[in-house]
Amino acid sequence: MFKSKDIFQEDFQKNFLNSEDETRLLRETINSLRKEVSKFKNPPLVVCEVSKMLGEKAIIRLKNGHYFCVPILKELQGKIHPNDTVLAEQKSLTIIEKVEDSKTFDVEMFVVVEKPKVSWDNIGGLKEQIKELKEVIELPMKNPQIFKSVGIEPPKGVLLHGFPGCGKTLLAKAVASSTNATFIEVPAPQLNQKFIGDGAKLVNDIFKLAKEKAPSIIFIDEIDALASTRVDQGTSGEREVQRTLMQFLYELDGFKSLEGVNLIAATNRLDVLDEAILRPGRFDRLIEVGLPDKKSREKIFAIHTRNMKLNKISRKQIIEKMKGMSGAEIKGVCTEAGYFAIREGRKEVNKEDFLMAVDKIFQEEIEEEENQKEMFG
Secondary structure: OOOOHHHHHHHHHHHHHHHHHHHHHHHHHHHHHHHHHHHHHOOOOEEEEEEEEEOOEEEEEOOOOOEEEEEEOHHHOOOOOOOOEEEEOOOOOOEEEEEOOOOOOOHHHOOEEEOOOOOHHHOOOOHHHHHHHHHHHHHHHHOHHHHHHHOOOOOOEEEEEEOOOOOHHHHHHHHHHHOOOEEEEEEHHHHOOOOOOHHHHHHHHHHHHHHHOOOEEEEEEOHHHOOEOOOOOOOHHHHHHHHHHHHHHHHHHHOOHHHOEEEEEEEOOHHHEOHHHHOOOOEEEEEEEOOOOHHHHHHHHHHHHOOOOEEOOOHHHHHHHOOOOOHHHHHHHHHHHHHHHHHOOOOOEEHHHHHHHHHHHHHHHHHHHHHHHHHHO
């Protein structure tokens, strides 16, 4: 049977509409694929920093340290300023786009930003050191009016020095916790970057971050990796470290101690630090953190054993045997004593466990010293 004219026309319209939809879909797919292919044809843009403006042109600095005088796209003229990060075309290096974020890297990748929960009670001994930190860091942050009324400024920075494992980092975290300040921990070796100018820019960004998150405390650990005594001759790497140090000194001179940003640094090697960093106006207060005395060892031992199940131990004998140990080593003794108990299937730690743990820690130190003598003669 033949279809009627109306039915035939209706079927034709349906097929026509379906084919139109399919054609539209195919065109959209083709356009999308063409856009994707065009991305592969476009050369990548060069990331650079504007150093100086010269009318309709600009002097830019590339990552490798080279400088070029280049033109600026008409649409961007008047919108580009020194220190801006921009994108330039590869062949002519014409500036064609401005990057809103002027950082070439995210500073928070290189630092630890936290609100510490360490209290003064977590520190065994160090009464004098705690007293000085409270005067120099805590008091100006909690009551800056006292200093303004007297007409003096507290020290900008505090340098903690002494044996490793004696509580320098704990002191810094405790003062940050007591002042409710943002704690920005910076390992000094991270400031030594590969390319020229990157280390200095990172230092600048860290101080900017500290001001944004004020009240804040910048804690630079192992500062001797950055601020060791400068020499006249050296490799390009050493010269770059010196550039970073000079930027760090500039930042120290450029902020006031009552602006809500305080600096604490720590080192085990005070003897290798550059004189420029120790002069008045930078690290005004040097606080020595030495090995704990008998009373301090007792308190440190009590802190690390408060959650342990102890079985008739002679604290006096154990503490006497730990003479010459740092706070970190005393903590290590408590951990090792716990392991001795676990190996024998006990839940309580006895005196013998602690005495064996002390012997083990001392033996490891002796072996390490002997290895160093063999290595370095």
